[in-house]
Amino acid sequence: MYAKTLLSLALLPALLPALSLAQVADDFESGWDQTAWPIYAPSCNQGGKVTLDSTTAHSGKNSIRVDGAGGFCGHIFFGTTKVPASGDLYVRTWLKASKALTSSHVSFITMSDASQGAGKHLRIGGQSQILMYNRESDDATLPDLSPQGIAASMALPTGAWECFEYHIGTDGTIETWLNGNAIAGLTSKAGTANANAAQWQRSALKPKITGVYFGWESYGGDTNTFWYDDVSISSTRVGCGGAAVATAAST
DSSP: OHHHHHHHHHHHHHHHHHHHSEEEEEOOTTOOOTTTSOEEOSSOOSSOEEEEESSOOSSSSOEEEEEEOSSGGGOEEEEESOOOSSSOEEEEEEEEESSOOOSSOEEEEEEEEGGGOTTOEEEEEEETTEEEEEETTTTEEESOSSHHHHHHSOOOOOSSOEEEEEEEOTTSOEEEEETTEEOGGGOBOTTOOOTTOHHHHTSOOOOOEEEEEEEEEESSSOOEEEEEEEEEEESSOOOTTOOOOSSOOOO
16 A cells, blocks of 8 residues: 555656646536536627537537627627636637638637726637737737738638637737647737737737637628537647546636
8 A cells, every 4th residue: 555655646746747737628528517618798699609519529529519690799609717827828729610701800719808908808710711819909900901911821711620729928929820830920929020910019918818718709790600629728738639628627
């Protein structure tokens, strides 16, 4: 018994990094815990819907399906406030979109951002048919929606599971990856000039994220259906191969 205890203690340091890697993670195989992942629609919700879907998944059998309606009040998200209290934020989700991004402005991830003021958000979505960030307080976009900025981003593929990752640094850095590949137009590093981020970098704001939410928000008539699976929110990068925990948990 003594020898077994010593062995367990010896293994503990090796196990701790794996256990502490994810602040929150979920593969939804135990269902949708609506206490851990509540619906988020701070302004209004008319028509959007979030459901557990057992017909498609990145891993296992379950994913979370978001049917997003058109118009601002069609927005709906699910998410968590269990984000790292200090330090960098890394988010990884496998997602699938039913329709391509159009010229209209939409969001499929929104984050409450205290640096912008009460009720304001840092948003990830699309416009001009490409992936982009949008800051609610001044409507700045990353990248600039110039021909060069648009070319520095990319479209979001449809009909298949894609690994979407991003990093929000305490110094204001933003990095974004799709299927492990960095997206130049969705990168802004503190102290580094970026010809495609002139609008974004005019502000000295450094995001202070207090919640991360997945879903759909349309600022026009666009509708879409998104699926989310194997979500991880942590203080270090998990990567596309990092496994999600079976149920949501915080360190």
